[in-house]
Amino acid sequence: MVLCAASRYEQKYYLAAEFEDLPEQIKAELQAACVLFTEEIGGVILFEFDDKGRLTISTQSRESDIMYDEIGARLKVKELQKNKLELFTQLELYYDVFFGENSDEKKAALLEKVKDLYDEPGEETLKSIEADEDEDISDGTEGGLLTDEEIDALAEEGYSRSGEDSDALDLADLLASLVIDEEGPDEEY
Numbered sequence: 001m002v003l004c005a006a007s008r009y010e011q012k013y014y015l016a017a018e019f020e021d022l023p024e025q026i027k028a029e030l031q032a033a034c035v036l037f038t039e040e041i042g043g044v045i046l047f048e049f050d051d052k053g054r055l056t057i058s059t060q061s062r063e064s065d066i067m068y069d070e071i072g073a074r075l076k077v078k079e080l081q082k083n084k085l086e087l088f089t090q091l092e093l094y095y096d097v098f099f100g101e102n103s104d105e106k107k108a109a110l111l112e113k114v115k116d117l118y119d120e121p122g123e124e125t126l127k128s129i130e131a132d133e134d135e136d137i138s139d140g141t142e143g144g145l146l147t148d149e150e151i152d153a154l155a156e157e158g159y160s161r162s163g164e165d166s167d168a169l170d171l172a173d174l175l176a177s178l179v180i181d182e183e184g185p186d187e188e189y
Helices: 024-040 070-083 085-099 103-119 121-131 148-156 166-178
Strands: 002-007 012-015 044-049 055-060
Touching: 002 024, 012 024, 024 044, 024 070, 024 085, 044 085, 055 070, 055 085, 070 085, 085 103
Parallel strands: none
Antiparallel strands: 002 012, 002 044, 044 055
C-alpha cells in the first residue's frame, strides 16, 4: 500500500487518501522528506508498506534522466531511514493497527490500553496496589508508610510504581504520539 510519493518530473507530491487522517505534523514531515529528496537527487521517491507492514522507500528515474544520481539516491534513502527511524516506526504501528491483519482486534486492544493508562490511571493503579497486600508503599521518609487515604489520593493523580507495565506504557506513549482515537488520528495534534 502506497503511503506517499513525490516526483521531480511532475513537481508533485502525493499522499494516499487512506492516510489523510494522520496528524498535520506527520504529513508535513513526510512531504518535506519527499520533496527535499527529489530536489536534491531527482527522480521519483515512493514510500509504501510491504505485505508484512514494513515501510519501504524506493526510488526510480526516467531512462533519459542523466542528472539522476543513483548512488546518491541509495545513500539518501539510508540517511532518511536512520534520521526518521522513530517516525517510520510510528507509521508502521499506525499501519498495523488500522490496516494490518486483525486490525480491528488490535485497534480495540491498544485503544483500551491507552484508555486505561491515560484516561483512568487511578483505577488501574489502585487495583494493582490493592492486589498486592504484602507490599508496603513508603512516603520516602524513614519508617513512614502511606495511609490508605494517601494511596487513594496518589492513585487519583495517576501514581504508578516504578517498572509497572513499562511495555504497555511505552506502547501507549507511542500511540498517544499518533493521537489515535476511535475515529482515527486527531487533526489538532
